[in-house]
Amino acid sequence: MKNKKIVSDEFPATEKCQQARKKSLDAIIQKKQKAALPLHDNTVLDYKTSHRNLIDYMRNGYVYGKVIYEKRAAIDFIHQEVNTGYETITGLKNVIGKKISEIFPDINKTQSKFLEKHFRVAETGIPDRFEIYIEHLKKWFDVSVYCPQKGYFVSMFDEVTERKYYEFLLTFRLRILQMAECSSVEQLLQTTLDEAEQITQSRIGFAFFVAKDQMSLSLQSVSTNTEKVICPGKEKRKHIPLDKSGIWADAIREQRAVMNNYEPAIKHYMGMAKECETELIRELVVPVIRNDRIVATMGVGNKPEPYDGNDVRWVTILANLTWDIVAKKIAEEEREKLQQQLQQSQKMEMVGQLAAGMAHEINNPLNFIAINFANIREITSDLRIILTEYKIVTQKFEDGTLSPLDVQKLRKRESELNVEMLIDDIPEIIVESQRGFERITAVINSMRNLSHRYAIDxxxxxxxxxxxxxxxxxxxxxxxxxxxxxxxxxxxxxxxxxxxxxxxxxxxxxxxxxxxxxxxxxxxxxxxxxxxxxxxxxxxxxxxxxxxxxxxxxxxxxxxxxxxxxxxxxxxxxxxxxxxxxxxxxxxxxxxxxxxxxxxxxxxxxxxxxxxx
Incomplete structure (x- = not known):
């Protein structure tokens, strides 16, 4: 027993033993710490500098913020620290020490969701990641937020505007492709104009087709807002000469996008009728070019701010994307129209070949009916004669003057006219004539059924x-x-x-x-x-x-x-x-x-x- 080692796992330790053990462990830790290299203040400074450099070299934006409370409710935050990426991505400078409301005074109204997410992370400590459009910067951001300590947050973000727009374009293209099956060209163009208005923050939109000789435009569609609010009842497909088309003519002649951000009251430039209840203060027109020829133009107008190259880019993309679908739709409609014309032409060709036969099919029963009616006329005449004889004999019988000779004379007349045969022929003639009428009716009904016109679809x-x-x-x-x-x-x-x-x-x-x-x-x-x-x-x-x-x-x-x-x-x-x-x-x-x-x-x-x- 003397050589047996007592292990704490085998026997419960007393409080005194536990204190002794803790003291022994503390001594060991202190000994190891003395043997370790000392951690000087310079090392701490070097670490902070490296950390700062790392943040500055990041491509992402970085902001360290402190939440401001009023009556225990988060209302704002102060920029404690930002990196170079923050300034590069947002274009904002000298923001350290400033409240977000100082930079964007109406942010509580316009970007309440953005603030709420940061406040929630700083309060709960639960990290969050989200994508959001910042109206003030006209950009989309992918944002990751975490909480280093309560009441503070670190926000890392990157701009994803390009990706969001391309996602939008992909979604839009799929939508237009789905619409193409059951929508008209005008509806496809109107949907595109609505999207162009939204993406450029415009308030009106027009789409024109350009004549093959490049000398006139015809209005094909307007945006929903233009149709309902600004130009109700605008006449479609009205040809507008190029010399009365303003910068639309410039876009066609120069084969490039044209902007007008400065000249007010230019109604006539978009071929707008007098009934259009708006004044055109800005406009952007982009041409759609195929095989070195302008086939269409699409334009938006009345953006609150001047149009720029980004607006040109997206309206051009939308216009070209839709035109490819519209052109296919037009070609299909032309093909269907031609096919319908060919079907009708071939049908008329067949009817022409059958015309003589159909006439014969109608003439045969008609001739038969005509013969039957002639027979009925003769039978009617004979019956009238014999009926007259009957009336004479009846009258004599009533007067008491009827003689056997009168009866003999009547019988002779019956024999001459073959009255029995006349009576038997009448039902047969009627039945045969009825068959003829039925045959004619069948031919006419069949002709009507075969010639009835239905819409091609x-x-x-x-x-x-x-x-x-x-x-x-x-x-x-x-x-x-x-x-x-x-x-x-x-x-x-x-x-x-x-x-x-x-x-x-x-x-x-x-x-x-x-x-x-x-x-x-x-x-x-x-x-x-x-x-x-x-x-x-x-x-x-x-x-x-x-x-x-x-x-x-x-x-x-x-x-x-x-x-x-x-x-x-x-x-x-x-x-x-x-x-x-x-x-x-x-x-x-x-x-x-x-x-x-x-x-x-x-x-x-x-x-x-x-x-x-």
Whole structure:
């Protein structure tokens, strides 16, 4: 037991033991401190100098502030210390010892959030980081604040104005791209002008397109503020000669941005009408240049302060960014307009080809009805004769003078006029005439359905089976002499589509099948088979013929515009091209064909059951 070492962890120490142990430890610490190098005042000064140099060399701004309280509420702060970065970033000098309210007298109103965040850190000791726009400096800052001791704060900051603006531009571009799907060119330009006003602190904004000859401008859009407050009812697309366009003309002639910060009362410079209830005191105009030609100009005006190069930069960026989208939108609208014109032209071409047939489809029942009416006229005349005879016999019977000879004479007249046949013919003539009227009505209704005009982007619920029936009615004269029609039309759900366009596709495909069969000059009729069906995603229609098929050498070209193997009398080569555009591009469906080994051609189209467009 004598050699056993007693460890404090094994036995509880008395208070006396604890005091002895503490004394021993203090002695050891003092001994080590004496052995260490002494820390002189110069070393402390060197440390502070190094610390100060480090802060000054920082790229970030630095401020050490003391919060000022009034009735225990934080109301202001004093700059205790700042670095060179602070002066460089903010442009403020000689701020040490000054209150922030001395530098920015209205900061409690304009930047209350900025003050609150610094006060909260100095009070709670909880650090914070945030981004904020300082109105007085016209800059964005990324700020980090921490508390070295209660009532004080250290704020480290860096300017992030460029990054914020580029973030804004990215967001703005995405917004414009999303808007482009469903907004007009005027709306896109107005949105851009609104943003240009906001970013430059302007109060009016205009966008003009420039004529190709560079000799006039046409107003396309104004900002929301300009439209509602300053120039309500401003006439759009009014051409303004260049010599009456002020500095807008200068921007076009010199192909550069132009500012006017000094000349007041320059209403006419922006082509502003007399009804505009404002006086233009400042303006900035930037041109949009493409291929060395001014295509548009965008301008803002009435900024409280003079415009500068930064304003030029951002309005130019916005104008060019939007123009790329607007130009694409204009090109798409022009393409849609041309496509609509081509569709209408091709439709009229088909109607022209079918005109004689449709006239025949109406004339046949009309002639039949006319013959029936002539028969009715003759029957009516004969019936009037026999009715007269009946009246005479009846009168004699009532007078008591009727003789057997009178009855014999009446019977002879009945036989001569064949009264029984007349009576039997009347219902048949009426039924046949009714069929003729129904046939004419069907043709007229089908013509009306096929010729009804819808807006090019209009989609309504439609039964494509009815479209096929109407098309077959219109085209009957074309196929009746060369082809038999077989239809298997399944019960279909309605689909959202443009009926006018879908019917045009059916007509194109059916007439193509007719022409294919006619090209064989066969003695017996060919067959055109039409089927419809659907699944969970699409509605389908196939139109098949037993004609010669499509040669492999030209299969790749059949959907190209103006490609045709027909003579000029039978087409211009637009039918399949337009059908492809209607089904695939406009309706997001599919259009394909196959040529079976046994001959003929099968065109199959599909249309989505749900069409988000």
């Amino acid at each position: 209009k989609k309504i619920p439609f039964d494509i089976n009815q479209g096929i029936i109407d098309t077959l009615t219109i085209a009957r004269h074309e196929y009746s002499s060369c082809a038999d029609i077989k239809t298997t039309l399944g019960e279909l759900p309605l689909i959202a589509c443009n009926p006018e366009q879908i019917n045009q596709v059916f007509l194109n495909l059916i007439i193509n099948s007719v022409h294919a069969i006619q090209s064989q000059k066969r003695h017996a009729n060919g067959t055109i088979t039409i089927q419809t069906w659907f699944d969970s995603s699409n509605v389908y229609c196939s139109i098949a013929d037993d004609g010669p098929g499509i040669p492999e050498a030209i299969q790749k070209d059949i959907f190209n515009p103006f490609f045709t193997t027909k003579n000029s009398r039978n087409g211009t080569g637009l039918g399949l091209s337009i059908s492809w555009d209607i089904i695939v591009v406009t309706h997001k469906g599919t259009l394909a064909f196959t040529t079976p080994a046994e001959g003929g051609t099968i065109f199959t189209l599909s249309l989505p059951r749900t069409n988000d467009d």
